Amino acid sequence: xxxxxxxxxxxxxxxxxxxxxxxxxxxxxxxxxxxxxxxxxxxxxxxxxxxxxxxxxxxxxxxxxxxxxxxxxxxxxxxxxxxxxxxxxxxxxxxxxxxxxxxxxxxxxxxxxxxxxxxxxxxxxxxxxxxxxxxxxxxxxxxxxxxxxxxxxxxxxxxxxxxxxxxxxxxxxxxxxxxxxxxxxxxxxxxxxxxxxxxxxxxxxxxxxxxxxxxxxxxxxxxxxxxxxxxxxxxxxxxxxxxxxxxxxxxxxxxxxxxxxxxxxxxxxxxxxxxxxxxxxxxxxxxxxxxxxxxxxxxxxxxxxxxxx
Amino acid sequence: xxxxxxxxxxxxxxxxxxxxxxxxxxxxxxxxxxxxxxxxxxxxxxxxxxxxxxxxxxxxxxxxxxxxxxxxxxxxxxxxxxxxxxxxxxxxxxxxxxxxxxxxxxxxxxxxxxxxxxxxxxxxxxxxxxxxxxxxxxxxxxxxxxxxxxxxxxxxxxxxxxxxxxxxxxxxxxxxxxxxxxxxxxxxxxxxxxxxxxxxxxxxxxxxxxxxxxxxxxxxxxxxxxxxxxxxxxxxxxxxxxxxxxxxxxxxxxxxxxxxxxxxxxxxxxxxxxxxxxxxxxxxxxxxxxxxx
Numbered sequence: 211x212x213x214x215x216x217x218x219x220x221x222x223x224x225x226x227x228x229x230x231x232x233x234x235x236x237x238x239x240x241x242x243x244x245x246x247x248x249x250x251x252x253x254x255x256x257x258x259x260x261x262x263x264x265x266x267x268x269x270x271x272x273x274x275x276x277x278x279x280x281x282x283x284x285x286x287x288x289x290x291x292x293x294x295x296x297x298x299x300x301x302x303x304x305x306x307x308x309x310x311x312x313x314x315x316x317x318x319x320x321x322x323x324x325x326x327x328x329x330x331x332x333x334x335x336x337x338x339x340x341x342x343x344x345x346x347x348x349x350x351x352x353x354x355x356x357x358x359x360x361x362x363x364x365x366x367x368x369x370x371x372x373x374x375x376x377x378x379x380x381x382x383x384x385x386x387x388x389x390x391x392x393x394x395x396x397x398x399x400x401x402x403x404x405x406x407x408x409x410x411x412x413x414x415x416x417x418x419x420x421x422x423x424x425x426x427x428x429x430x431x432x433x434x435x436x437x438x439x440x441x442x443x444x445x446x447x448x449x450x451x452x453x454x455x456x457x458x459x460x461x462x463x464x465x466x467x468x469x470x471x472x473x474x475x476x477x478x479x480x481x482x483x484x485x486x487x488x489x490x491x492x493x494x495x496x497x498x499x500x501x502x503x504x505x506x507x508x509x510x511x512x513x514x515x516x517x518x519x
Numbered sequence: 520x521x522x523x524x525x526x527x528x529x530x531x532x533x534x535x536x537x538x539x540x541x542x543x544x545x546x547x548x549x550x551x552x553x554x555x556x557x558x559x560x561x562x563x564x565x566x567x568x569x570x571x572x573x574x575x576x577x578x579x580x581x582x583x584x585x586x587x588x589x590x591x592x593x594x595x596x597x598x599x600x601x602x603x604x605x606x607x608x609x610x611x612x613x614x615x616x617x618x619x620x621x622x623x624x625x626x627x628x629x630x631x632x633x634x635x636x637x638x639x640x641x642x643x644x645x646x647x648x649x650x651x652x653x654x655x656x657x658x659x660x661x662x663x664x665x666x667x668x669x670x671x672x673x674x675x676x677x678x679x680x681x682x683x684x685x686x687x688x689x690x691x692x693x694x695x696x697x698x699x700x701x702x703x704x705x706x707x708x709x710x711x712x713x714x715x716x717x718x719x720x721x722x723x724x725x726x727x728x729x730x731x732x733x734x735x736x737x738x739x740x741x742x743x744x745x746x747x748x749x750x751x752x753x754x755x756x757x758x759x760x761x762x763x764x765x766x767x768x769x770x771x772x773x774x775x776x777x778x779x780x781x782x783x784x785x786x787x788x789x790x791x792x793x794x795x796x797x798x799x800x801x802x803x804x805x806x807x808x809x810x811x812x
Contacts, residue, residue, distance in 0.1 A: 232714040233635035237643070240628035243684035246665060248653055254661035313550065318531045319543045330799065331551050334558060337739060337791040338784075345780045346557045346564075358579070392554065397687065397736070397806075404806035407532050414531070439810020446651050446811065447687075453654045461765075477656050484660040493660050500657045508652045517812050 252501065258494035265488055276495035287496075290471035291479045294383055298475055299452050301387050303507070306394040307448040311441075313395065314403035315429065329403060336396035344461040347389050351375040351462075376463050382473040386459045393455065398447030405440030409433060438515045445511035449504060453477060476500050561788065564781030565589070572778055588782035595779070601755045603763060607786075610742065610760035613678040617741045618734050621683050625733055629692035630722050634704060635714070644693070648811060650686035659750065666751055677751045678759065682741055688733040694808045695729035696722060728801035735802060738794055743787065761787065 259276055261269035280287060313332055317325050350358045353374035360372040375381045409432065417432050434441060459473030460466040466482055468474050476496060484493035533540070560579065564572075568585040571578065593603055631637070632644055655662070662681070671677040699722065707717050723730070748762030764783045767776070795802070 230635075230637045233631040233637040233640075236627040236631035236635070236714075236718070239624045240684055240689060241643070243624065243680065244647075244650070244686075246669075247662065247681045247684060248650055248686075250665055251658040251661040252653075254664065255658045258661060313547075316543045316546055319533070320540055321533055321536050324536075324544070326799065328547060328551060330796065332554050333795070334792060335554055337795060338743065338788055345777075345784050346560045349560070349564075349777055350557075392557070395554075397809075400802060401806045401809040404803050405810065407803075408807050409531065411531065437810070439812050440806075442811040443651075443809045450652055450654055454656060457656070480657070481659065484663075490660055490664075497657050497660065500654070504652050504654060504657070512811075515811075 255494045255497045255501070258491050259498045261491045261494075263490040263494075265490055269491065272491065276492050279492065280495055280499070286471055286474070287479060291474050291476055294471075294474055295456075295476045298383065298387055298390075298456070299507075302390045302394065302455075303448050303452040306391050306452070307398070307445055309391070310395050310399040310444065310448070311402055314399060314406055315433070317403060318406040329400075332395045333400065335393040336399075338393065344389070344458065347385070347462060348376065351381075351385055353377065377469045379470045379472040382459060382463060382468060386462060386473050389458055389462065390452070390455050394448070394451055396447065396451060398444035398451070401440045401447070402437065402444045405437035406433060409436045438517065442511055442515035445515065446508055449507045449511065453500065453504060558788070561781045561784045564778055565785040567778050567781075569778060588778040589786075592779050592782045592786070601758075603760075605756060606758060606760040606763040609675075609678075609757065613675075613759060614738060614741050616679045617682045618737050620679065621685060621688060621737045622730055622733055624683050625685065625689045625692050626723065626726065626730065627718065628689055629696050629726075629729075630718050632689070633693045633696035634699070634701070634722075647686050647689055647693075651690060651811075653686060655681075656746070659746075663750060672751055673754050673757065675757055678741070678747050678757075681747070682737060682744075685733070685737060685740070688736050690811075691732055691736075691805055691809055692726065692729045694810075695726050695805055698808060699725055728804040731798040731801035732805040735794055735798055739791060742790065 258269060260271060260273060262272045262275070263269040317329055317332075320328065352358075352360065353376060354372050355361055355364065357372065357375070359375065360369070363369045364372065373381070375385060413432050413436060414428060417428065422428055422431060456475040456477035459468050459475060460478055460481075463469055463473060466478050466486070468478065477500070480493045480496045480500070483489045483496065563579060563581040565588055566584045566586070567581045568583055568587055571582060595603055632640060632647070666672060666677060666681075671680070703721060704717055707721060712720070743761055745759070745761040745765045748758040749765075752758050752762075764787055767780055767783050
């Protein structure tokens with residue numbers, strides 16, 4: 211901001227100069243909130259990640275120690291959190307993204323009325339923010355006979371004893387993935403649907419004359435290239451949504467850390483180290499790793515669908 | 520038949536129903552069931568009398584409708600004697616404030632970033648596009664420290680301020696204002712309109728769909744968010760309904776609480792659904808311009 215105001219002082223024709231000022235005035239409230247709640251926390255996270263900070267005494271500079279600890283001295287991170295996060299992110303991120311494209315494409319083949327109703331149904335779980343809805347998933351996966359899934363499996367004779375799904379090392383992560391996928395058809399899905407609906411019909415007709423033979427080729431050669439900007443927006447939303455909903459494991463199992471770290475994701479690990487152990491420096495290092503990871507994934511999406519660089 | 524279709528090409532967004540669409544509907548049915556199942560569940564459980572909750576094996580559908588659960592939900596008070604209506608009231612006020620303020624903040628900024636010329640415009644647009652990837656909970660700890668420094672802990676406005684800068688909202692608004700022809704604005708400038716008049720008289724009426732989208736986005740974030748209450752508020756009287764709802768569900772391991780928890784979920788969910796149904800065509804309009812180029 212400082213450099214911006216400095217530069218605006220250069221001599222300019224009056225009208226433009228005035229409009230310049232108006233522009234800064236217009237952008238000021240947003241920029242201020244953006245600085246306070248987004249930019250400063252990110253910068254602080256980077257700074258704190260190089261310190262030891264227990265919230266009581268002033269942060270003490272420790273160089274790369276937190277990062278070294280992360281790599282060499284945190285077996286839970288290496289053995290549980292990292293593999294869990296990768297598995298969760300790969301299935302929910304790209305998996306959910308591909309699913310939202312496929313669903314949007316199929317919906318686009320239907321007439322407007324049916325499509326609107328179906329799209330609303332598919333979109334509605336994302337309205338609820340997965341976490342508030344954990345109440346119902348907890349009943350479906352409840353660990354006693356009264357749980358729907360257990361009662362169904364017992365009735366089918368597949369199991370004898372009810373399975374404690376939400377406390378189980380085998381199932382918790384998969385259930386988290388299922389619940390997140392359920393609630394992930396959000397803004398990105400709508401953007402892709404709107405994109406597909408707005409592809410110029412003549413493009414398809416022309417493509418068929420040029421020798422395209424089936425729907426698959428249509429999607430690859432016409433639909434996706436025409437909606438690259440929406441695909442990119444959808445991809446970024448998918449990546450962000452994946453990590454933003456990472457609290458679901460704690461909500462489902464009811465504890466942080468999750469039982470035997472079965473559903474522990476990097477976001478929960480940050481919360482645990484920051485707010486339970488008060489190791490803010492270490493938690494900040496984890497934050498930085500997460501932000502870099504998200505940035506890397508988004509760069510990859512830009513490579514795939516972006517029009518510049 | 521197949522040959523005939525090939526020649527016509529595909530029919531994206533068909534205007535009439537025909538038999539080829541049946542296969543798509545058949546593909547979609549299992550997906551729709553999966554998406555709907557939990558919602559049907561809360562609708563049924565919210566109206567179930569307590570005896571039906573104890574049926575074994577559990578039955579999905581309600582047999583005798585009752586409003587018991589809602590009555591209990593509204594009568595119950597939190598651990599510290601705060602009635603549920605207080606949480607609901609807090610949530611409504613917070614939601615209205617956030618929606619109003621974030622629309623003003625993001626439309627003003629969107630107009631400047633789209634149509635006004637100033638130093639640093641390109642940079643700010645790039646920063647905001649970069650911030651689309653921002654995940655708030657990744658920096659929850661420094662955010663907490665910032666909020667603590669500002670003295671916002673246990674302050675009602677901590678529910679509002681962090682939600683005013685939503686990069687996605689600004690991005691969508693800006694993309695939408697980009698569609699407004701410059702000639703229109705220049706004509707008004709020649710007629711002597713100030714930038715603020717152009718903003719209120721021309722821009723705002725033209726970008727209603729994008730505004731509707733920001734309304735929905737901020738509604739969803741704020742109405743559903745329990746995080747601010749958990750993290751920044753210690754005073755129970757200032758917490759929100761989403762938070763109350765979370766404590767309710769976290770403490771209902773027993774069967775008896777399920778009906779009440781479902782009723783609370785329904786109170787959370789219905790406003791989301793209504794707002795979206797009311798505004799869905801406008802949202803789709805905005806989404807058509809959502810692409811990142």
